[in-house]
Amino acid sequence: MSSQPADRVRRQPAWSGALTTPLAAHIPDDRRGLAIVAIKALHSAAFLSIAGLILVFAWDGFRGRPTRRTALAAVVALGESAVYASNNLVCPLTPLVEELGAESGTVTDIFLPDWLSLRIPPIFGSLLVVGLILNVRALMRRRGPGGA
Numbered sequence: 674m675s676s677q678p679a680d681r682v683r684r685q686p687a688w689s690g691a692l693t694t695p696l697a698a699h700i701p702d703d704r705r706g707l708a709i710v711a712i713k714a715l716h717s718a719a720f721l722s723i724a725g726l727i728l729v730f731a732w733d734g735f736r737g738r739p740t741r742r743t744a745l746a747a748v749v750a751l752g753e754s755a756v757y758a759s760n761n762l763v764c765p766l767t768p769l770v771e772e773l774g775a776e777s778g779t780v781t782d783i784f785l786p787d788w789l790s791l792r793i794p795p796i797f798g799s800l801l802v803v804g805l806i807l808n809v810r811a812l813m814r815r816r817g818p819g820g821a
Contacts, residue, residue: 686768687759687760694772713770716778724797726749727800747804
């Protein structure tokens with residue numbers, strides 16, 4: 674029987690296990706605790722950075738003022754989304770930290786309440802889509818009616 678709540682289903686990664694299993698095997702047992710802390714810290718920093726970039730991207734779209742930073746935020750956020758989606762909605766770092774012995778490797782379990790962590794993909798996915806629509810609209814308006 675699973676120790677996870679009924680509303681939290683653990684997904685199996687599509688491709689990252691092939692990378693994380695050999696990597697975890699190379700970390701000595703006496704270093705695994707330190708590795709877990711380091712990976713969770715990196716994972717948390719990446720999560721917060723990407724969430725911030727999605728917010729910047731959406732904000733620039735709401736303002737109707739896309740810039741180079743908007744493009745950079747979009748590239749990073751869309752790239753991360755592609756990695757996450759292609760791996761069955763599992764971040765590749767999650768199975769690595771779990772293979773090292775952590776009970777849970779998801780970032781949302783570290784510092785967010787369940788009611789919010791369960792809604793991260795739909796919230797930030799929606800913000801990304803809205804940002805795309807608003808930024809494309811702003812770029813089209815900037816070009817003008819004749820496309821010049």
